[in-house]
Amino acid sequence: MAAKLLNDSKGSSSSDELFSHLVEQRVLxxxxxxxxxxxxxxxEVVYRSVIVILDKVSELEPRFTVSEILKVGSYFEGTKIDKIDEFDFLVVIKELSKSGAIHINKMPGPYYEGYLKEPGMVQIKLQDDDLKMKWKKYVVDNFLIGFQQLRDTHKWRQNMFGSFVLESIKIIAKTKHEWKDLVFDPGSNMFYYRGGLTLLSNSGFERVILKAAEVRHPNTVLVLEYDGSEISVDLSSAIRYDRVEDCFEAGDCVDERLAAAVLDRGSILLVAKQGTTFRITFTETEVKFMRDEIHGVHKLIYMYLKYIKSLYAKIIPVQQPFSSYMLKMVCIHHDIRCTTENKTVAKCLDEVVDLMTDYCENGDLQNVFNTRLTYLKIYDTESEYRLCMLDGLRTIKEFAVENPTEAYFIEVIQDVVEQSVKTYDISRKYFLEVG
Ligand SMILES: [Zn+2]
Structure with missing residues (x-):
């Protein structure tokens, strides 16, 4: 009897290991x-290209001189999968990020917006009179507007951060005589019919070409080309705010360790949302947590989930079961509560999938830094699709454990995803919604 038990446990632990290895290989x-x-x-060249443009922006509009260009997003977090095709940066506005430059207002102001009702949103007031004067054209009813389009008039649009990015590109193109095929709308976008603008050039072969730029409110997106790859670059303007306690309570965090990390950093970032509403973000703490602090097994699971999610998204491009951000939140939640001693992908994945099922069924997935902010509503059209993916994850594991070879794993993943999407009738959902 004892021997049999031993064998059983040995058998299951090795199939655990084999499955974990398969997932790791797939992610790698x-x-x-x-x-x-x-x-x-x-x-590196993308970062240098961004500097080239932002230097020109500060020449055109000194108010938009930046003090930092923060590398955020999955590449810098160490969780990017698939292709090297996108980079995210937060552009910190120097003058407004100085200590005491602004103060924040959590209550809806006279310029009322629905967004402010969401937890984690604030409005910004400028502190001293010099600053008020200097930023006058970016203030409406005493509140700073998020460097973006507030009213649909030409005048407004030309003063926005994104439109200065476009103007800067246009000027660089002119000085380089590379503006022949440029199509330019000062308010919202510019693109090249063919060719493009050389932003950086080390040699004839090593050139960063700008193909397009678009103001998306609140962010601005550049499309670059380098060494045969097309790269999308997201720039969002942000304000660094050092009175963290004004907008963060440790009790809002799901975990003391995370709360301490936010407080230790000593500042948070306010990122323009819409109109005069800014979002409180903990991006730097989050990037650092995902890069250096989350358990390696959990980070691997996060990337595996993103990979499977991307396969679902490829089959039904208009819908994806989960956003990467939701998957990240789930993995951080699990990381905080995981008590498994010898963590393996196989063991922890089961727990993560169960946790996700709970969240989906209860329609509640809290932001780890601000528990008042939740995602996943039960009655979302996507909720059934989410359960599909969770079933898919379980089925993939069941099959893969039976025959743990890499070739079979790849085949099983593809088959299970395709089969499980068939059980989800998108057209029916669509007509129910519309009807
Ligand atoms: Zn775990």
Whole structure:
């Protein structure tokens, strides 16, 4: 009897290990383009290109002089999968980020907006009279507007952060005589019919070409081309705010360790949302947590979930079961509560999938930094699709454990995803919604 038990447990632990190894191999294989010298080089030239543009922006509009260009997003977090195709930066506005420059208002102001009712949103007032004078054209009813379109008039649009990005690009193009095929709408976008603008050039072969730029309110997106890859670059303007206690209570965090990390950092970032509403973000703490602090097994699970999610998204492009952000929140929740001693992907994945099922069924997934902010509503059209993916994850594991070879794993993933999408009738959902 004892011997049989021993065998059983031995058997299950090795199938655990084999499955964990398969997931790890799959993720590594999906990251082979990300962890490479070429990717490092791309990250570096993209960053330098952003500096070229922002230098020109501050010449045109000194108010938008930046003190920091923060590298955020999954590449810098170390969780990017698939292709090296996007980078995110937060552009910190120097003058407004000085200590005491602004103060915040959590209550809806006279310029009322629905967004402010969401937890984690604030409005910003400028502190001293000099600053008020200087930023006058960016203030409405005493509140700072988020460097973006507030009213649909030409005058407003030309004063926004994104439109200065476009203007800067236009000027660079003119000085370089590379504006022949440029199509330019000062308010919202510009693109090249063919060719593009050389932003950086080390040699004839090593050129960063700008193909397009678009103001999306509140962010601005550049499309660059380098070494045969097309890269989308997201720029969002932000204000660093050092009175963290004004907008953060440790009790809002799901965990003391996370709360301490927010407080230790000593500042948070306010990112423009809409009109005069800004979002309180903990981006830097989050990036650091995902990069250095989350358990390696949980980080692997996060990337595996993103990979499976991307397969679902490929089949029904208009809908994805979960956003990457939701998956990240789930993995942080699990990381905080995980008590498994010898963590393996196999063991922790089961728990993560169960946790996700709970969240989906209860329609409640809290933001780990602000528990008043929740995602996943039960009656969302996507909720059934989410359960599909969770079933898919379980089925994939069941099959893979039976025959743990890499070739079979790839085949099973593809088959299960395709089969499970068939059980979800998107057209029926669509007509129910519309009807
Ligand atoms: Zn775990």
């Amino acid at each position: 294989s999906d990251r082979r383009n990300i962890i490479s010298d070429r990717a490092d080089k791309i990250a």
